[in-house]
Amino acid sequence: MNRVAITLLVLFAMSGCTRGDAQQKAAALTAVPVSVVQLAPKAVPIVFEAVARTEGSKEVQIRARVSGILERQLYSEGDAVKAGAQLFLIDRAPLEIDLQQARAALAQERARQEQAQQDLERLKGLADRRAISQREADQAATGLKQAVAAAQLAEARVRQSELNLSYASVNAPIGGITGRAQQSIGSLVTPSTDSSLLTTLTQADPIWVRFALPEPGRLNFSSSSVDSSLGTVQMRAELPNPRLQLLPGQYVRVQVVAGTQQALVVPQSAVMQNEGGRFVWIVGAEGKAAQRQIKVGSWVGDDWVVLEGLKEGDTVIVDNLLRLRPGTAVKLQAKG
Numbered sequence: 001m002n003r004v005a006i007t008l009l010v011l012f013a014m015s016g017c018t019r020g021d022a023q024q025k026a027a028a029l030t031a032v033p034v035s036v037v038q039l040a041p042k043a044v045p046i047v048f049e050a051v052a053r054t055e056g057s058k059e060v061q062i063r064a065r066v067s068g069i070l071e072r073q074l075y076s077e078g079d080a081v082k083a084g085a086q087l088f089l090i091d092r093a094p095l096e097i098d099l100q101q102a103r104a105a106l107a108q109e110r111a112r113q114e115q116a117q118q119d120l121e122r123l124k125g126l127a128d129r130r131a132i133s134q135r136e137a138d139q140a141a142t143g144l145k146q147a148v149a150a151a152q153l154a155e156a157r158v159r160q161s162e163l164n165l166s167y168a169s170v171n172a173p174i175g176g177i178t179g180r181a182q183q184s185i186g187s188l189v190t191p192s193t194d195s196s197l198l199t200t201l202t203q204a205d206p207i208w209v210r211f212a213l214p215e216p217g218r219l220n221f222s223s224s225s226v227d228s229s230l231g232t233v234q235m236r237a238e239l240p241n242p243r244l245q246l247l248p249g250q251y252v253r254v255q256v257v258a259g260t261q262q263a264l265v266v267p268q269s270a271v272m273q274n275e276g277g278r279f280v281w282i283v284g285a286e287g288k289a290a291q292r293q294i295k296v297g298s299w300v301g302d303d304w305v306v307l308e309g310l311k312e313g314d315t316v317i318v319d320n321l322l323r324l325r326p327g328t329a330v331k332l333q334a335k336g
């Protein structure tokens with residue numbers, strides 16, 4: 001009888017072991033295979049983002065500098081032109097006539113100067129022989145000085161007329177992209193009026209990007225002043241733009257890197273979202289999946305910077321996420 005009891009106990013124990021092993025094997029077979037990363041701090045850039053607007057490094061208004069009828073437009077709107085290229089022609093005829101008149105007036109004044117010089121020399125000789133009074137000789141000397149001044153004024157008038165004639169050809173002062181023509185051919189243009197604006201010229205290589213950042217606080221930014229109403233620092237960057245991929249007036253987004261900081265990061269593929277916000281799956285107690293709500297910052301390459309919710313050493317699951325439920329057994333596969 002005792003031998004039978006001992007045999008039954010042994011069989012029962014063997015049966016219990018077999019069921020336990022079977023359960024363990026079944027659990028192992030149903031565990032979800034996942035890849036994981038173990039969190040450790042890494043250096044990430046401190047990045048500020050801002051909306052910016054591009055502008056030409058040089059922007060010039062092309063204006064008429066003499067009055068006249070606009071005769072020709074020598075460029076197509078939007079063309080890239082070199083410095084010195086002709087853009088417009090203003091009627092030259094009135095300016096040429098004015099130059100001829102100025103040259104004629106100069107010739108008259110030089111003739112008067114020559115006559116005054118001869119009169120002075122003649123009267124000075126007579127005054128030396130006391131044939132005339134010294135006063136007459138002094139008046140002749142004064143007349144010569146006046147004639148010299150008049151000739152100089154006439155010379156300046158000629159140079160001004162020559163300069164005005166050169167302004168009949170309106171040339172590009174810099175290389176750049178031409179703008180819309182503001183005046184039609186045949187229009188009368190006049191300096192110092194609205195009609196004097198003919199077009200604009202913008203140098204887009206290099207191009208400037210103007211933006212504002214929040215007042216830097218602990219960061220070691222330097223600026224001459226902070227906008228007290230906005231609490232921002234005005235900044236401007238210069239970028240090479242040889243292919244003119246950026247045009248003046250565009251809105252762009254800029255990123256300013258201001259050093260680095262130590263932070264935890266997780267792959268973007270590991271971050272999911274529900275009604276409570278963003279979360280990740282981590283490997284919890286007994287090798288089972290658990291949700292962890294997190295707060296994230298900026299992107300760094302393919303990773304999110306984690307601000308809250310995780311700590312160094314946490315094991316984050318990065319794949320097979322749709323198969324996971326709280327308490328799901330997982331089988332770890334190291335990643336990277």
